[in-house]
Amino acid sequence: MANKKMTIIASKGTLDMAYPPLLLATTAAAMDIDVTIFFTFYGLQIIRKDNAEKLKVSPLGNPAMPMPMPMPMPAAAGLPALDELATSMMKEMFKKHSVATVGELLALAQESGVKFVACQMTMDVMGIKQEDIISGVEFGGAATWMDVAADSQVNLLV
Amino acid sequence: MANKKMTIIASKGTLDMAYPPLLLATTAAAMDIDVTIFFTFYGLQIIRKDNAEKLKVSPLGNPAMPMPMPMPMPAAAGLPALDELATSMMKEMFKKHSVATVGELLALAQESGVKFVACQMTMDVMGIKQEDIISGVEFGGAATWMDVAADSQVNLLV
């Protein structure tokens, strides 16, 4: 019997939201499910060369973030300082609990046969070239995703 | 054989997140897939009359946005000024690469037979009246979406 199939559209490029597509994909691949991740919009940041370990997370706009922020924040420090702090804390939390980094999960996903497709249209708009993307990635458009999705049992957009 | 079906729940109303539902829907429609978009929560802003071209995007909380922001931001300018700047830059990027505007994609989707449903409950909560919504939209609730989704091959929430 043919394997079950899953597609995930990865449209976010923050440190926190890079995890769900990669964790779900690697888990599914280990269960012999054929997985395709379609990286588009901000999600392209995940597969830019040398960028996986540089993704950041921001506490702004997300009061559900379970990290103690120094508030009221020092106005002088500014917003980028808040993002740096939240990013360091989140990476520390993952490391402490032996959760793989985004770069490690990317490698594991590719080793496990997860297919990566990068959205050419978004790349053009954002000025990202094919040589800026990690190796092993195919390039396509929404129709490429749609073809696979229509025959998949599970489709998600992150 | 009956056409394949897709539903998309459009729950976000920012300029960037208005694109995925409309790009995927118009692509699918061109492939003879029956598409229904269910606009709810902030997604209603996409189909408010005369609002499609006024959607904004914010760099706050999204360190993955690939746009250079003047940082440290001038405190005097305030947050709305940042949103205006990011919105102008994103619109310019899309225009430069001949990507259709949100309003153009809405029209294309409707011409292509994509069905639009607006969430009546959210409209009531937000004080949006049926005459505030663009023409050609049906009104319904979560059960309306569920009925279609249960018989669709692809369902996404944006």
Next chain:
Amino acid sequence: MANKKMTIIASKGTLDMAYPPLLLATTAAAMDIDVTIFFTFYGLQIIRKDNAEKLKVSPLGNPAMPMPMPMPMPAAAGLPALDELATSMMKEMFKKHSVATVGELLALAQESGVKFVACQMTMDVMGIKQEDIISGVEFGGAATWMDVAADSQVNLLV
């Protein structure tokens, strides 16, 4: 004939984004659909004991929020004050239109047979213990979700 099935991954923990999983789940349950919600990442905040009515929403980063914010915001008040204000206004809007609270929807979902699964890995990372979670919740991982999702007609990630 077996019931149709739906899974929802609840990955956000803000007041606004706590609603879609619970509204869709309770609607589906009323239509005899078997629903499983997998709470992970920030979504765990929804099912932390005594936390459902304390979720907050932020206007930061979401220019689509249809709530008048005092702008330019008083710098002295700071960002947490903005979140408090937006949260109060949203709760008031829901209450005025007789929309159930998050706590009420959680109870209704459980009474309706919606199955709740909490992501053990994220709990470990965030330092959340099983006794910190409301009763009636099972604990599992991505594979637990995948098993159900592969046999479901509808799968969403919020």
